[in-house]
Amino acid sequence: MILVTGGAGFIGANFVLDWLAGSDEPVLNLDKLTYAGNLYNLAALQDDARHVFVQGDIGDRALLDRLLAEHRPRAVVNFAAESHVDRSIHGPEDFIQTNVVGTFRLLEAVRHHWSGLPEAQRSAFRFLHVSTDEVYGTLEPEAPAFAETHNYQPNSPYSASKAASDHLVRAWHHTYGLPVLTTNCSNNYGPFHFPEKLIPLVIVNALAGKPLPIYGDGMQVRDWLYVRDHCSAIRRVLEAGLPGETYNVGGWNEKPNIEIVHTVCRLLDELRPRADGQSYSAQITHVTDRPGHDRRYAIDARKIERELGWRPAETFETGIRKTVQWYLEHPEWVAQVQSGAYREWVQKQYAA
Known part of the structure; x- marks a missing residue:
């Protein structure tokens, strides 16, 4: 069995679904079910005995100790995090x-569990920490992409908290010998993405006839990674990564936000045209940029390709089409996640 934390969120749920589609190894799924954690993401596993769900917090040490002792997982994959810059x-x-206290308590519980394992199991055990490219800060337009050796320069409370968690994971390896792996990924997109992030927000607002809010000039550049490619990368790192190492995971798709929005509008124009015949791009609205908004992220993913043989299967063109089609085919999921709290958040965030 493996333990997945945050396995009801966007990336975590995709990972759990992907894992059980290709393996009979059970998953113990621990998620606090905050605003972005949604069991509806895992509805397909409702009657699947290989999926054991527990609602709980990675900051609850007693719960962690009990679960680890009872289920004795061979690996932990830590997705559990608060992840939205604006909310931070x-x-x-x-x-x-x-992201900081919770990761610390999880590391301590896992260290206690790991240290008591028989030698063969202790050697094979892995703790994989899923992090972000935002810990590296921002890049100038012509600067080289982030490599694993790039200095940490976080610029938001979110990225600072993730940077702290990365440092804790590294320290637990070097101080205690815990066999850890860290992945730093670029912007994910795909099915089950909570609709406060750029791509699902644009899709949902466009179909609802609402404004498509773009921060500032929309020229903030990001590298885009289809979520199921990210899942395959994590599987590969868990399988063959060297303990103590960090692997950057990217999609080789650097694009400015405004281009992403226009691409989504073109796909919607094709797949679900507006009744009045106009393009959805007519709904684009520029809003005041957020404080400390990083201008450019870019991932150098050559290490994971060179050492582990992983590359993304999707181009941005294939991945974004699959994503738009998924949202068009799953209106019930969109309706289910759009709670009153979500609507209040979007109104508060983009009212200006």
Whole structure:
């Protein structure tokens, strides 16, 4: 069995579904079910005995100790995190509690579990920490992409909290010998993406006839990674990664936000045209940029290709089409996640 934390969120749920589609090894799934954690993401596993779900917090040491002792997982994959930059600006304390304190308590529980394993199991055990390219800060337009050796320069409460968690994971390896792996990924997109992030927000707002809010000039550049490619990368790192190493995971798709929005609009024009015949791009609205908005991220993913043989299967063109089609085919999922709290958040964030 493996333990997945945060396995009801966007990337975590995709990973759990992907794992059980290709393996009979059970998953113990621990998720706090905050705003972005949604069991509806895992509805396909409702009657699957290989999926054991527990609602709980990675900051709950007693719960962690009990689960680890009862289920004795051979590996832990840690997705559990507060992950939205805008939310971290409005309320940074939740990010410190989950991403820093929670990671610390998870590491300590796992270290206790790992140290008591028989030697063969202790040697084979892995703790894989899923992180972000945002810990590296921002890049100038012509600067080389982030490599694993790039200095950490986080610029938001979110990225600072993730940087802290990365440092804790590294320290637990070098101090205690815990066999850890860290992945730093670029912007994910795909099915089950909570609709406050750029791509699902644009799709949902476009179909609802609402404005498509773009921060500033929209020329912030990101590298885009289809979520199921990210899942395959994590599987590969878990399988063959060298303990103590960090692997950057990217999609080789650097694009400015405004280009992403126009691409989504063109696909919607093709797949679900507006009744009045106009393009969805007519709904684009520029709003005040957020504080400390990083201008460019880019991932150098050559290490994971060179050492582990992994490359993304999807281009941005194939991945974004699959994503738009998924949202068009799953209106019930969109309706289910759009709670009153979500609508209040979007109104608060983009009212200006």
